[in-house]
Amino acid sequence: MKQAVATTTLVGTVLLAAACCAQVPFTPLTSSGSAGGNGGGGAMPASPGIPVSDAATETNTYLTALSLTIGGMPGLFDPTLELDGDLEQQVSSTGGLPLDLGAIGADFPPAWPGYSNGQYNQDDSLGSPEGDMALTLGTFQGALQAGADQQTSQRQELSQLSTLEAENVGAESVFQLLEIQNEIALLESELGMKERNATNAQLNSINVMMSNQQNKVAQDELLSLADATELSNWDMTNIQEPEPTMPDPGS
Secondary structure: OHHHHHHHHHHHHHHHHHHHHHOOOOOOEOOOOOEOOOOOOOOOOOOOOOOOOOHHHHHHHHHHHHHEOOOOOOOOOOHHHHOOOHHHHHHHHOOOOOOOHHHHHHHHHHHOOOOOOOOOOOOOOEOEHHHHHHHHHHHHHHHHHHHHHHHHHHHHHHHHHHHHHHHHHOOOEHHHHHHHHHHHHHHHHHHHHHHHHHHHHHHHHHHHHHHHHHHHHHHHHHHHHHHHHHHHOOOHHHOOOOOOOOOOOOO
């Protein structure tokens, strides 16, 4: 009962004060000191009953009030959902070649040696079978190593995202949130560049492989054409047939 009476008294006091203040006339001032709100030196429109010194003061007050906010909701970002390292682990567990720099460097050359393990005098220059195969396999290995670099860098990316999440949660103004949004936009641009790099690595490998295959087809056709030309140029008049051998009379 006492609490209800106190509350009623407080509300009545606030209403009385508001009514009294409403009866007091305020004349807003412009930056030049003259009355009129919108006239004179260009002050921003004043709220009813509130004096304004100049446009800069009211603008600053407005921006300060606008900047008051709360941060983002914590706990919405979960770095474990990215499954960092899961691809490498799953491929390794099945006996495959994972996107790991150490595994690629150790296992790729012996798994795909090309002509390098041939026991003959090889020609490694470009245009030769050995040189073209070494070029193709080297491109494949380099593309896999680039993919492994992409996988390794995901740990740093997760760290950056965790930092942005913490800054978002602790933001105390709209301006801070805008700065965080700018950082996120820069990070997205960086990730977009990495995605293009990964796509270009795939295109590099595919194009080199297809070029090697088409070049082999052309070389085989040239070899067949050379064999056919050699047969067509065979001169029957130059054949040296052996002379008949007479039987031995004493036999």
